[in-house]
Amino acid sequence: MVAEEKTRDEIDDDIYDEEEDTQKDKYLTFHLAGEDYGIEIRHVTEIIGIQRITEVPDMPEFVKGVINLRGKVIPVMDVRIRFKLPFREYDERTCIVVVDINNTTIGLVVDQVREVADIPEDQVEAPPKSGKKTSSRFIQGLGKKDDEVKIILNVDQLLYDEELEKIGAAIK
């Protein structure tokens, strides 16, 4: 039994090696109001420049509206407003990071995209438990890269969080 399992693991390794290795510990980092943030690269579909956003009524403030991504209509979220940071006019460095989370495609508006950074697991620390600000919920960990610290985001929380669940429950 044990021997058999080993072989199966080996096979699995062979199959997934490539994908796992290229995506593991890799984060797309971007700049937002003086800080660097990172999201796991497996969530990221593409990065596009800022484009005309069509506003949708009755949305929370951070949902800026929808854009046309090659014929597909996707919603766009302004991460600054999500973190309750002051709004900043979009410029030529403003980017939309298109992410795909649990089959929901959404664009994240960020100030500036930095790079794809390699942050090994042992360099990621749990977020400090201050819990004062709402935005701390979105943090999955703190990644140390050289002498900088990248805030690694929990994208799931970014999209849907307790706040929403509460609203959802209230509606029901």
Add this chain to the structure above:
Amino acid sequence: MTNDSLEEQREIVEEFVQECTDLIDQLEPSIIEMGNDIKESDFELSEDTRQLINEVFRLFHSIKGGAGFLALGNISTTAHAAENLLDEIRTGSILLNHDHVDLFCKTIDFTREALDLVAANLGDGGMETQAEELTTLLRTAISLKTTASEKPVAKKAAPPKKKNGPPPPPEPVKKEEPVFEFTITPDMVERFTQEADEQLQEVEQGLLKFADNKADPETLGELYRHIHSFKGNCGFMGFGDMEKLSHQMETVLDAIKSEADFGKAKPADPLLSLLDVLKQALGDISQNGKGKIEGVELYIDLLQDLLPEGWGSSKKTTTEKPPRVGEILIDQGVISEETLDQALDIQNKPIGKILIDMGAASEVEVDNALTDQNKKRKPAPSPDLDRTSPTAIKRQDIRVDLDKLDTLINLIGEMVIAENMLVHSPDLKGLELENFQKSAQQMSKLIKELQEVAVTIRMIPVAGLFRRMTRLVHDLSRKSGKKVDLQLFGTETDLDKTVIETITDPLVHLLRNSLDHGVETPDERLKNNKPETGIIKLSASHEEGEVWITLEDDGRGLNRDKIIKKAIASGLIDGDGSDLDDREVSNMIFLPGFSTADKITDVSGRGVGMDVVKQNLAKIDGKIIVDSRPGSGTRTTLRIPLTMAIIDGMLTRVGKSHYIVPILSIKESFRPTPKLITTSPAGDEIVRIREKLYPVIRLHEIHKIEPDSRELSEGILIMLEDGDNTTCLFVDEIMGQQQTVIKGLSEYIGKMGEARGVSGCTILSNGDVCLILDVGSLI
């Protein structure tokens, strides 16, 4: 058949399940209808019922045949038992009663369940107990026939027929032809020809294999079964010649299957030729012919000659043939078997060849004679028929994967956008392009046609859905002891397949409600001067660019006071509810958990049903409207937009934002003069048009955008109509009409807020996303 070989036949099995489901869908209403004709005392079956019974019989038979072929024992035995019982009923040996109808319904339920199992596991194993129970019930029903025929009323009916084991279907049909003659509809003929054509093709494949000596026993068995069902169908449809011929072919195949010795004769070739004869006859039928085969006796004799001694003679079609001369000679010891074989060899040669061999005629002379013979033969039927004869049957439909269809429809949608972008390309602005315009127009026209066709592809008539409801009404009315007549209207109305699937559950719930809460018991009805039998009307129709499914009963109607009381008790409304109009009250029943039922029955009363109705309708952007008159009934209308992924839209502008307004909702548009506008003290604006007053809605206020101007007289008012409501929408400018491909706003948007007044979005020719207004929720 083992599971492995079934696995290989997955495709066949899937087809079978699909076909069977179709059959059952047809079968069910027929059974119910059959039951409706039962009269308590008089046993004389009406002509209609007789037809129905035959129809049901045939359907069960087909299910049995198909299941038997795929070794789905449980389905096939139950169908077989049901078939036997039906046979007894149609011959008149058993009185049709409600228990029988229930039994048949049960058989159908069982078959449905089994089919699900088959679809999942490729086998119907595990249902043995249920199958056995049903079969026993059905058999018991048959065994009761003696008691039934003892009753004096039954004496009128035909004497009971002795029955041993499975009856070959064509036999009873043939024998009893005068008893239950019935009209064959063109529809049936069409189905028959298609099915028969498939069967013949299978037979041909099998025969070709056999001719190449590649046929294993399994292929032969299949071959035999195909020709057998073909024969059965022919018999049922009353195509005597075809039946006779295929019967003889079946006999030969039976002999082949049993590895009978054909000596030197090769049965495959004549069988193939005769198959062509059958095909031609079938082609004739599809051209409204009678399917007569000239010289059918000749062909049958030809086959009889093929058969080794002892075969076929026992079958009904052939008379006992005297032994052949050669055989008598051998018996008498005049010649040896060898000599006979040699002689037969010679005999097998064409007469011309023998003449040449004998030197009696030259080869040329014989050739000439043969040509002459062929010329003379032409008008006579020849088994060697041109295979590409014009009467060949073509299938009129084809099964296509829904995903493929959706992809196609999506692509067409994308094409409309691309076309819009191309024709309105900013690069073309200000250019005089006469030829381009012409071609562009031509393309627009074609694309529009393409769209229209694409939309209809997914449409199927609601008839199937409605038919399923007959069963429900039957069961429920039996259970509740209420008498209900379900009337169906507009069954030919087409709806998108997914829409039909979505509204099935809502319809079931609404019907249950009608039966449980609406229609009263016969006593109560009589007391209220209503006919004993309640009427439920189910209709489908095209209205205002939508499909309306209406369910109307003549029951007691909704109880306004009860609803209001309940609503107050659940804290749904403030005050005493007297300020609510009837429609508002009626629509409260759609709130989740809302039920006024004093007790919960097993049919309804938990308050879940109406919530399901509402949610499913919301999925397809449909609306529900309930109208109720106390004491005289309730009418529920499901308004379903035609799932046209593409609508005609009017592009409008407010400030920097663009909106598409569905043209169907627009009545007119105009620039108001200040004189027409009245502002109420509350700030509501009212516009007066042709002596009528309409409220004004400012789009910029609802969507919080900055307009060009806030003066009504500087913009445009668009008069919108939704049902009974009319209102005027204030926008800055109307940009023009355009084909609009509806795209859903992301699911995420739906979760974040309700996006009031917006039903979806589209992509404009400049690539921008533009919202489509939902007139209903704006008003």
